Amino acid sequence: MIYTITFNPSIDYFVSLDNLTVGQLNRSAVEFFKAGGKGINVSQVLTNFGLNNIALGFVGGFTGKKLVDLLNENNINNDMIFIENQNTRINVKISANNETEINADGIFVDEKDVDNLIIKLKDIKFDDYVVISGNISKKCSINLYKYLVEKIKTLCNNIVVDCSGDLLKSVLKLEPFLVKPNLKELEQFANSELKTDYDIKQAMIKMQKCGAKNVLLSKGSDKAVFLRTDGLFYEKEPYKGKVVNTIGCGDSMVAGFIYEYIKTGDTKKAFNFSVAVSSASAFKTGLADKNDLKKLDLDI
């Protein structure tokens, strides 16, 4: 089984207007809601590819109930922890002359809540996968994140982590099976600008030395780079196509890697497939599914 964990999911509220004027009353023309959260995106792609998984996370209030409704509508298996007296955050996504986002901080979670989440993993096997994607609310201590990963580490060997900054640093020594930084996150980790391929690879090696087994770097439209447990590097450019949406492409990459790795046990194939799924997500408004891959000239 694969479990995904989204610490701080959201209801994404998309509003569309011709022009956003700061300091004034603006009127939107179109509005809709989507379930937001990096782990939830991973679950959506795994579900789209027919791989059984359960989305876990912390939700609350009327927005939390709506989030679960949205997951159910999208056939995403889920088993969320409800936090009392708090609401799942609403992130506002404004599509106008520019794309402007206002992300809220989110809900406060404590050790007891994390323990309740661990209870949801009671049937986990040591060779199952747990994908922990996205950051936590600023209200929560970094130690809480580490506490969660430590607890999971005792239950399962294959932890995938996609977070940034001090959160990522705090859990590397727990030897996650896979980490997936983007360039900005890798630079944060290295504490320096990474201008050349050499710089990038050195930073990835450093990340591995800190504990990560496999390091998967997403670099958007440029390329993806993979550092295998044994020190071998792979690189791959994204597939060619018209990019219509890059939201969730990194999460699609994580899902693609896991899908192919579980199927073949081959990290090179898994890496190549991860790039294909990420590209396929970039070419559509939603997230990739099996049919989208048929349109690519796959070279896995």
Add this chain to the structure above:
Amino acid sequence: MIYTITFNPSIDYFVSLDNLTVGQLNRSAVEFFKAGGKGINVSQVLTNFGLNNIALGFVGGFTGKKLVDLLNENNINNDMIFIENQNTRINVKISANNETEINADGIFVDEKDVDNLIIKLKDIKFDDYVVISGNISKKCSINLYKYLVEKIKTLCNNIVVDCSGDLLKSVLKLEPFLVKPNLKELEQFANSELKTDYDIKQAMIKMQKCGAKNVLLSKGSDKAVFLRTDGLFYEKEPYKGKVVNTIGCGDSMVAGFIYEYIKTGDTKKAFNFSVAVSSASAFKTGLADKNDLKKLDLDI
């Protein structure tokens, strides 16, 4: 009994951040929700003054349920019509270096829904009051608004209307007991800029000639002007104090007028009281209550 009707209420989502940058990801520091809607504000003030009333309106979805929860938390009697497969709109109120608002269009309502609302008025008496405050979604025809007011007119003699533009024009001939334009709305009606007191009074007289019995003009920090059924004008400056919030001041004025008019039957007293209640709402974050009036040097 007093009934208030809000055609298109909202959940107001307040987010607060240091600086809103268009074209970027912004992170908010504080978020909270409030029930929004002009009729709902009137109901809140009437409730604060201990005057029994029922808030009616059209709501839908998870945001509609939340709206009703918020009304109940604020002790506002309500009996909302639930519209299927639609959500009550969320209006985003951004407090940063500037105040920026993004208001959504809202839910579509049809004649059947209006008929369902009329059923809620089954116990109404001819000398009761119905306050219809706020505009309708652009998705709805103006005729629907007129249809609602026409139906109510057969049931009740005292209709108060607070709306703008063509909506207002369409219902004046139904002889509402009171209309409450602000200066912008009066200018819209007159189709010209109203520079002098004379211009303003002429426009108010025109509004009365079109059917309105009493015309109450709110002019913010400047003054309020009242035109009585018999053609007599009253004017009054707002009370002196530190203005902290002008949201809902116009609605407070409507509520204040109705409260005092029902108590005394005296339009002059009602007008004076309406200015006091509006001022009291401006001096606090929420809407005025009885205690706030004690702080003013009342001259009713």
